[in-house]
Amino acid sequence: MTEGLWSYSTQSGHLTGTDLTGWRVEASDGHIGKVDKHSDEVDAAWLVVDTGVWIFGKEALIPASAVTRVDLEERAVHLALSRRQVKDAPEFVSEQHLADLRYREEVGRYYRAGGPFPGSTGIR
Template sequence: MLWNASAINGYSISGSDGHIGSISDFLFDDATWHVRWLVVETGGWLSGRKVLLPSTALAHLDQVHEECSVKLTMQQIKDSPDVDTERPVSRQMEASIYGYYGYSPYWDYGYLGGIGFLGGSAYAGELAGSVPDLPGSRSKTETVNAAHSHDDVHLRSVKAVTHYDIHASDGLIGHVEDFLVQDVDWSIGYLVVDTKNWWPGKKVLISPRSVKEIDWSSRLVSLDADRHTVKGAPAYDASITVGQADEDALLNYYGIEPANA
């Protein structure tokens, strides 16, 4: 199932012995479009300190109470490594946090694995070589090399990329309004694009596989589709769940082969 990142943002985080804080952002890997970390604002009990929790730490999502639970104690959170969430997170820091919490880093699972959202298993047995390159991202070789080095992992903030301009092959068409996140493996399934800068009132979904390039300095996402194609895409309605049939139809519309084809 796909979830709006904006809807989950702000959810309370509950540890095994008390309230920890609330989600304030997500960090995703720009090579694989998987959310790797939750940025958690701890509030008063840790003097406003922000901490990073691996997405694999989530044990349960309660939509009714807008709360996520994690199998961690408040003391574990308090003693966790200090991280400046306003700066790039290095591979060394990621390894340090994973080691502290006792979780295996995702790069130990072919760089896509881990325990999925809502506690389901994801792609733990998948090899890096079986994962296709995504346009606009680093190559598999570069990513795998980074996973075994001390390079920065190039994590990106969902909050920062929201409102980036969207540029089709023949001109601007709108901006990033939101992200849809898969509930099994924390992959970003789609970017929600608001096209009101080009024509009024329509939002559409764009697969990360249609992203040709992201210019971080210019705050611009470039697509390999033209404006006519985007205009003809089905309108996105946030009140309607996007099912597998809808996803298959979208990929077919944009001429993208399903990942499992």
């Protein structure tokens, strides 16, 4: 994941312009939910994952660099994050946070601290 937190890895198989809405999302340790929204913008790519009832309907903003593989056949997105990392992520409220750059910075700090991202310590 050398392209930056808010960019898809070239090894992920993500194709710009592919509508991922409704696709299954797999954390590193199991199914986590489905893609509710996503962005392909350069240096601002992300997924909003609806975790459904697994963690009481929480939505989580996931930086594109967390995507390890996009499976076009299975319509599934695989993450380098555990279910726990997604569960513990800052609360996401679409109408408040989607365009809020400060919120995105907060999310970036969370994932850099505990995720497999450029500049992360990997320690939580």
